[in-house]
Amino acid sequence: MRKVYTHAKLVTMATDVYASDGYSCQDNQSIAVEDGKIVALGHDAEVLDWPSQSLNGKLVTPGFIDSHTHLVFAGNRAGEFEQRLNGVPYQTIAAQGGGILSTVKATRAASEATLLELALPRANALIRDGVTTIEIKSGYGLTLEDELKMLRVAKSIDQHLPVNVSTTLLAAHALPPEYRNDADSYIDFVCHTMIPAAAEQQLADAVDVFCENIAFSVEQAERVFAAANAHGLKIKAHTEQLSDLGGSVAAAKAGALSVDHIEYLSEADMQVLAEYDTVATLLPGAFYFLRETQQPPIDALRENRVPIALATDFNPGTSPFASLTLNMSLWQGRTDPEDGERGLRLHQHIQALSDESPRAGTVLFGFACDEGVARNKGRQGAALAPDAIRQALANLAWHQCPPLFDGGTIACDDGDLILAQQSLSAQIANALPHHNVLTLGGGHETAWASFQGLSSYLSRHLSENNQRAPKIGIINFDAHFDLRTPQGLSQEGSSGTPFAQIAQFCQQRDWPFHYACLGVSRTSNTQALFDKAEQLNCWVEEDTQMHTDALPALKTKLTQFIQGCDYLYLTLDMDVFPAASAPGVSAPAAYGVPVHVIEPLLQHIFTDAHQQAIRIPVCDITEVNPNYDRDQQTSRLAARMAWSMLHASPTRIDNQGE
Incomplete structure (x- = not known):
C-alpha cells in the first residue's frame, strides 16, 4: 500500500535544520509511506x-521511547487507589503489606506463559500510542528464578510485537519476605548471584535499584552499581522520589544512564548530574497517582543543563497508565472516582481531536505566538499562554458541557506571522463543519486568524448554498480597539491591527462590518x-461605563x-480586566472591567444567541502573558472565562451535509 501524507508538521533528529525548540521541526512537509514504512x-x-x-498541520515525530516501565507482572492493586485518594502515604501502604510486595506474590505464582499473555496487551497499548522502543524492568520476583523468568518474558515481547525492547534487572526493588530485616544479605545475593546470572544469560541490558528510605540505602545501591559495572551492564536508579537521600549523585558517579523520579533532587545534586551527563527521567504518572506535593524541579534541571527524559513508569500500583502521550499531557488534575460521572473534571472529559470524533462539540486550539505583540511594541510572553491556560482549565469541574476536543497548538517560531495565522485559520476552517472552536492565544493577532478561519468556512458554505453575504457580529471585550x-x-x-484587517476584508467583499468593542480605555x-x-x-463602551448598575442596559x-446577525464571533482580550485581577498581560489596565460584569455579559451573549438560533462558531481568549503573572492568577481567570464559554450554551452546528 502506498500513500503520501501532506501538510504535516514534521519533527526529525536532523541537525542541519533550524530548530527553535531543540529539534528540527518543519511545517507543511510531505511523507511517503509504502507498506507501513516511510520511504521519502x-x-x-x-x-x-x-x-x-x-494531515492538516498535525505533528509527525520519530517513534517514542518509553525508558521506564514495569510491564511484566501479575495481579492488580486497585484496592490501593482509594487509600491514596484519601491521603494514605505510599510508605504506609507498603508497611501494611501492599505496594510492591503484593505484586511480588502474584507474579511469583504466575507462569511465563501467563505473564506474557498479560504483558502483550500492555505493550500493544504503548505501541498504539506511538512508542517504538520500550524499556522493561524486572523487580516483582525478588528470587533468582522469578527475576530471570520476568526478564525472559520481557525479552520475548519483541518477537510478538513490532517494538524494540531493552531489559533491566531490578532485583533491588524491595526487600523480599525471605530477607526481612536483613537487607545487606539480600544485596549480597543480588550482587553475587542475580547480576552474574542475568549477565551470563544475556537477559539484562542494565541494572536498576530503588534507593529510598523504604527500600535500599545509598551504600547498598553503590554495591549494586559496582557489581553491574563489573559485569558490563549499564546502570539506572530510582532516586529522590520520596526524600533527598543522595542516591542520584551516587548513581551519576557510577556512570548511570539515568536517575528516575527525582522529585526531591537538590540543586547541588543537579550540578553533579550535568557533570556526568546523567539523564533525569521524569515520571508524572507516579507523581500524579501518589498525589505528591513535591514537584520535580523541572526549571532548575533546565537551568543546570541536565538532560531530561519523560517516561510512563507503567506499573500496577503507582502509575497504571500505558500511555506516554497521557504522561506528556497538560490535561491532568484531581480525580474523585467515588462520585462517578458527576465527579468529573475537564481533564477527564476532553479528548484529542481526530477525524473520528463522533459528536459535535468544541475544539480547543492553541496559538503560541509573540510576533504580533512584538510588532506592536508590547511585552512578549503570550506564546506561553496556551499551555498555561490549558493547565488551569484541566482541573475545573465538568458540568455536562458538550464534547470537548484538543486540536493542538500552532506556533509562530520563526517570525513568519502570516504563515502561522494561515495555518491556524486552516485548522479552524477544517473544524467548523463539525464543531465550534475556542482558540487560546497568543496576542490579539489571534483574532485575524480566527476571522480568516471563519470567513473561509463561511465562503465555502455560502458558495455551496448560494446565500447572501453573512452578517458576522464581532464582540470584542478589550481595553484597546485594535x-x-x-x-x-x-x-x-x-x-x-486585527479588526482593521477584518474591516478591510469585509469592505473588499461587500460584507457588513458589525463590530462592538466593550471595555475600551480612553487613556490607552x-x-x-x-x-x-x-x-x-x-x-463602543468605555471601561468607566461598564459596572454592575449598567448590566441591564x-x-x-x-x-x-x-x-439580525447570522453568526457571532466572540473574542476576549484579557487586558480588559483590572490589573489587580489580570496582572499577567502585555498592557495591564489601571481601571478595567471587573469579572462580575464581564461574566454575566458572556452568559447573556450565549443565551441570547441560542434563543435567536444564531451560532457562535468561533471564540478566542488572548493576551495572557505568564511571564508577568502572579501565582497563575491571569491564567486561572482566563480558564474561568473559557469554562463559562464552554458551559454557557449547547453546541449548535449548521446542517450542511458535510
Whole structure:
C-alpha cells in the first residue's frame, strides 16, 4: 500500500535544520509511506504520484521511547487507589503489606506463559500510542528464578510485537519476605548471584535499584552499581522520589544512564548530574497517582543543563497508565472516582481531536505566538499562554458541557506571522463543519486568524448554498480597539491591527462590518482611534461605563446588537480586566472591567444567541502573558472565562451535509 501524507508538521533528529525548540521541526512537509514504512520525506515525497491525504498541520515525530516501565507482572492493586485518594502515604501502604510486595506474590505464582499473555496487551497499548522502543524492568520476583523468568518474558515481547525492547534487572526493588530485616544479605545475593546470572544469560541490558528510605540505602545501591559495572551492564536508579537521600549523585558517579523520579533532587545534586551527563527521567504518572506535593524541579534541571527524559513508569500500583502521550499531557488534575460521572473534571472529559470524533462539540486550539505583540511594541510572553491556560482549565469541574476536543497548538517560531495565522485559520476552517472552536492565544493577532478561519468556512458554505453575504457580529471585550492600520510595504499586521484587517476584508467583499468593542480605555486609545471606530460605525463602551448598575442596559444593547446577525464571533482580550485581577498581560489596565460584569455579559451573549438560533462558531481568549503573572492568577481567570464559554450554551452546528 502506498500513500503520501501532506501538510504535516514534521519533527526529525536532523541537525542541519533550524530548530527553535531543540529539534528540527518543519511545517507543511510531505511523507511517503509504502507498506507501513516511510520511504521519502519533503520534496521527494511530494513528487510521487501516489494517493494523498492532508494531515492538516498535525505533528509527525520519530517513534517514542518509553525508558521506564514495569510491564511484566501479575495481579492488580486497585484496592490501593482509594487509600491514596484519601491521603494514605505510599510508605504506609507498603508497611501494611501492599505496594510492591503484593505484586511480588502474584507474579511469583504466575507462569511465563501467563505473564506474557498479560504483558502483550500492555505493550500493544504503548505501541498504539506511538512508542517504538520500550524499556522493561524486572523487580516483582525478588528470587533468582522469578527475576530471570520476568526478564525472559520481557525479552520475548519483541518477537510478538513490532517494538524494540531493552531489559533491566531490578532485583533491588524491595526487600523480599525471605530477607526481612536483613537487607545487606539480600544485596549480597543480588550482587553475587542475580547480576552474574542475568549477565551470563544475556537477559539484562542494565541494572536498576530503588534507593529510598523504604527500600535500599545509598551504600547498598553503590554495591549494586559496582557489581553491574563489573559485569558490563549499564546502570539506572530510582532516586529522590520520596526524600533527598543522595542516591542520584551516587548513581551519576557510577556512570548511570539515568536517575528516575527525582522529585526531591537538590540543586547541588543537579550540578553533579550535568557533570556526568546523567539523564533525569521524569515520571508524572507516579507523581500524579501518589498525589505528591513535591514537584520535580523541572526549571532548575533546565537551568543546570541536565538532560531530561519523560517516561510512563507503567506499573500496577503507582502509575497504571500505558500511555506516554497521557504522561506528556497538560490535561491532568484531581480525580474523585467515588462520585462517578458527576465527579468529573475537564481533564477527564476532553479528548484529542481526530477525524473520528463522533459528536459535535468544541475544539480547543492553541496559538503560541509573540510576533504580533512584538510588532506592536508590547511585552512578549503570550506564546506561553496556551499551555498555561490549558493547565488551569484541566482541573475545573465538568458540568455536562458538550464534547470537548484538543486540536493542538500552532506556533509562530520563526517570525513568519502570516504563515502561522494561515495555518491556524486552516485548522479552524477544517473544524467548523463539525464543531465550534475556542482558540487560546497568543496576542490579539489571534483574532485575524480566527476571522480568516471563519470567513473561509463561511465562503465555502455560502458558495455551496448560494446565500447572501453573512452578517458576522464581532464582540470584542478589550481595553484597546485594535484598529491600527497595518504598517510597512507588506502591510503585515500585529496584535494592534486585527479588526482593521477584518474591516478591510469585509469592505473588499461587500460584507457588513458589525463590530462592538466593550471595555475600551480612553487613556490607552488615541483620539484618532476613537475617530476610526466612529467612521466604521462601531459600538463602543468605555471601561468607566461598564459596572454592575449598567448590566441591564448593557444586556439590552447586546440583544439589539445580536439581532439580525447570522453568526457571532466572540473574542476576549484579557487586558480588559483590572490589573489587580489580570496582572499577567502585555498592557495591564489601571481601571478595567471587573469579572462580575464581564461574566454575566458572556452568559447573556450565549443565551441570547441560542434563543435567536444564531451560532457562535468561533471564540478566542488572548493576551495572557505568564511571564508577568502572579501565582497563575491571569491564567486561572482566563480558564474561568473559557469554562463559562464552554458551559454557557449547547453546541449548535449548521446542517450542511458535510
